[in-house]
Amino acid sequence: MADITATMVKDLRQQTGAGMMDCKNALAEVDGDIDKAVELLRVKLGKKVGKLADREAAEGTVQSYIHAGGKVGVLVQVNCNTDFVARNDDFVAFAREIAMHIAATPTTKYLTAQDIPEEVSGAETRVFQQQVADKPENIRPKIVEGMLKKWHSEVVLMDQKHVNEEKHASKTIEELRADMSAKTGENVVISRFSRFAVGE
Numbered sequence: 001m002a003d004i005t006a007t008m009v010k011d012l013r014q015q016t017g018a019g020m021m022d023c024k025n026a027l028a029e030v031d032g033d034i035d036k037a038v039e040l041l042r043v044k045l046g047k048k049v050g051k052l053a054d055r056e057a058a059e060g061t062v063q064s065y066i067h068a069g070g071k072v073g074v075l076v077q078v079n080c081n082t083d084f085v086a087r088n089d090d091f092v093a094f095a096r097e098i099a100m101h102i103a104a105t106p107t108t109k110y111l112t113a114q115d116i117p118e119e120v121s122g123a124e125t126r127v128f129q130q131q132v133a134d135k136p137e138n139i140r141p142k143i144v145e146g147m148l149k150k151w152h153s154e155v156v157l158m159d160q161k162h163v164n165e166e167k168h169a170s171k172t173i174e175e176l177r178a179d180m181s182a183k184t185g186e187n188v189v190i191s192r193f194s195r196f197a198v199g200e
Contacts, residue, residue: 004028006113016041019178020158057189059086065099074099076193081186091188094180097162098173102195104163107154111190116156124151157193 004027012023012034018041026044030036060079066072078095085091102108110116128147132140152159158174168176173190181188 004032008032008034010114012037012041019182020172020174022178057081057187057191059083060189060191061086061092061095063092063095063099065096065103067100067103071198072103073196074102074193076102077191079187079189079191080184085184085186088184091180091184094176094188097164097168097176098157098190099193101160101163101173102157102193105160106195106197108157108160108193108195109155110157111192112158113152113156121148124148157190 004024008027009020009023012018012027013020016023016038018026022041022044023037026037026040027034030040057079059082060077062075062077064076065074067074076095076099078091078098080086080091125144125148128144128151129140131147132143135143153161158177159172161170161172162168162176171179177188177190
C-alpha cells in the first residue's frame, strides 16, 4: 500500500480540479498511481473533472468581515476564472463565509499545510515526540501523527471545519472550496488572508 502524501493529493487536484477527499480516495484505491487516479476520477466524476486547476484564476473578489464591535477584522482574497463568477452572489457569499470563519478562529496562521515552514513543523513534531516519550515505542509515531493532524486542524485554514458546522454540514474549508468550484465550473482558489485584532 503506497503512502498517500499531501503533495500527491495536491498534484492530482491540479490535474483534475477534483476535491481533496475525492483525490485522496482515488489515490488510495489505485495504490498511489497518479495516472490511474486521473482515469478513475474521470470515470467517477465525469464532466466535473477537467483541467479546472490549470486555468488561470485571474478574476475574483476581496471580502471583509468585522467582528466584536470593530475589534477583529479579516480580509480574504478568493479567485476564479471569470468576472461573471466573481460578481456572482453565491461566490461573494462564499468569500464572506470564509472571512467570517477566519475572524472566529484566531489560531489560523496558514492557508495550506504546505505553507507551514519546515522549521515550525519540525519544532512541533519534536515537542509531540517528547510528550509521548513515556508511551510504548511501537505506537509513538501513530500518536505523534494524530497530534500533528489535530495541530493542522487548528492552524491550517483549508484543513479546518467551518465554525458554522450546522450550516455547512461539518465540511472543511477545502471541501467547501471544492463544492464552490464544482458549482461554478471554475477554478476557485482561496489565495490569501489577513486577520487583524486590536491588542495583538
